[in-house]
Structures are given as C-alpha cells and as structure tokens.
Amino acid sequence: MFALMIGASYAAVPLYELFCQVTGFGGTTQRAEAASETVIDRMITIRFDGNVNAALPWQFRPEHRTVTLAMGETGQLAYVATNIADGPTVGTSVFNVTPFEAGVYFNKIQCFCFTEQRLEAGESVEMPVVFFVDPDMDKDPNLRHVKEITLSYTFFPAEAPVKPVAARSEDRTAADRL
Template sequence: MSEMKRPDEKTAQRRNTTVGLACAGLFFCMVGAAYAAVPLYNLFCKVTGFGGTTQVAENESERVIDRKITIRFDGNVNHELGWDFKPAQRNLTMDMGETARLSYVATNIGSARTVGTSVFNVTPNVAGAYFNKLECFCFTEQALEAGETVDMPVVFFVDPDMDNDPELDHVKEITLSYTFFPVETSEQPVTARADQPAAETKL
C-alpha cells in the first residue's frame, strides 16, 4: 500500500500547479501583445503624428488662418533603385488651412523597367499631427520603364489647429521627405499615371 502524501506535499504541488498556470497565461498574454503591438503602434502614430506620421484627410480644411508656414520638400532614393527623384520645387510658403498641390518628379535612369515604393515623414515630428494629405503616392508601387519620367502629385494642407498648440508656437517650417525603395516582386497593381504638370498649383 503506497504511502499517503503529507499535507505539506499536497500544498507544494498545488502551489507549483498554480505557478505553472500563471506562467503559461503570462506567456500567451505576451504573445498576444506582440501581435497587437504593431497595429496599435501604427494607430497611435496616425492619431498623434508621432514619428512624423502625417494625417489623411478626405476634405479640404473649412478655414484658413493668417499664419504663414513654409513647407520644404525633400526626395531620396535607396542606392539599389536606379531612379532620379526630386520635388518640382524645394519650398512653398502658405497659410495654415490653405490647400496646396506639388509634384515630385521621378525618372528611371536605369536600363530596365523597375518598380519602387516610397515611405515618408515630416519634421519636426510633432507637426505630423497637423499635416493632412488629400492625395499622395506614398506606399503605392510605381513602375517606370527605362528612361521614363512621371510626375507624382501631393495635395495637402496644414491644419490651422496647429496655431493653438503651444509646443509648435516657434515652428515656421515643416519638411516633407520621401524615400523610394526598390520592389523586387510586385504584389499589387501599380498606380495609375498622373498627367498633371510638374509644377506647384494652388487648389
């Protein structure tokens, strides 16, 4: 007949089982948090403009205020993509709330068709919460034949609510920067060609 376990042994077993279940629960919670972290971080950036993330607007601003802001434009290309990419003009001074249009110009200087896609940010980063894009070519695959040149328009405005943000009282300039990277295998239809001239036009 087997020896019965003493009360202290039973208590120790229950404690070990509880600790094991707690560890397992913590593990699954951490895994779930890891999967949720990226979309939550992206949502946070979109709402707050953190990291220079701009906003997406469906309509133009309903008001324009008499505070000037200068937008500087910057274009870069990863060394593995044989393109020339730059803004049609380097800067633009506008009123907050005013809608403006500017084109970037991209040329495939390589000998074969290539596909690129761009990422962007604005600086200072905190201004991203007030920089609203109505039209943009970012994150869209762009295919260029060898020697082909296309215009890529950006339509945007700076939210006049920026004037009420004490952190941005001193800000007189915002830089909008794009960087193109090569796409090895196209996974989505490339963007339609824009026929607009490579010059800034106020809407």
C-alpha cells in the same frame, strides 16, 4: 551579407508603414478626404525633400523646394521620378514630416506614398501631393515657434528587379552549339 542587406531594403517599406500606422511615429501625417474649411493668417513654409535608396536606379526630386502658404490653405506640388535603368523598375515610397510633432497637423488629401510605382526604362513621371496644414497647429503651444515643416520621401525597390524573358529552348540549344 550583401543579400541580407538587399532583403532588408525590400522589407523596409512594408515594415515601416506598419510601424508608423500603429505608433504614429516619425511624423506620420493625417489623411484628409477634403480640404480644410478654415484658413488663418499664420503662414508656414513647407520644405520638400526627395531621396532614393541606393538599390533603386531612380532620380527623384520635388519640382519646387519650398512653398509658403497660410495654415488651412490647400497646397499642391509634384515630385518627379525618373528611371535611369535599362529596364523597368518598381519602387514604393515612405515619408516623414519634421518636426515630428507637426505630423499630426500635416494633412494629405492626395499622395503617392506606399503605392507601387512602375517606371519603364528612361521614363519620367510626375507624382502629385495635395496637402494642408491644420490651423489647429496654431493653438499648440509646443509648435508656436515652428515656421517651417519638411515633408521628405524616400523611394525603395518594391520587388525583386525585373528579369529579362528567357530565350526559347531551341534558341538556347543553337546558342550552346556556337
């Protein structure tokens, strides 16, 4: 049962990515090539959340919990990931936006999601996100009441744990004699 759970955690990321791309489920955001050309007066607070699957020995957090900006204004924030294992590990993240209906208006210009991230033992890295909220959200009658959007990332193991290099056969033979 445990092996099945570990296997499912490795498969979760690519399956979730595929599902979200096909269905637009779970607050799937838009990918933008450039910043918005329009900025309006309506302010929106973006809340940032970071999580790690129990099978990945990392710490992961946003450098700030919230940022408030005008719709259409470009924002940038970094998440910090630290490998707390004794050896290298590889993780990949999935994300969602809540409320889910706001995902279509949340545009990411730069993101680390769905990209394998390798961290050496004890290594910490900053992972930037560059984004804006499309001012057209202000015209959506279902979202006029929304004053806050949450961007949440969860990191999962990307592959089987990195194994140490096996000893040479003559070293193993000598060790067996002891």
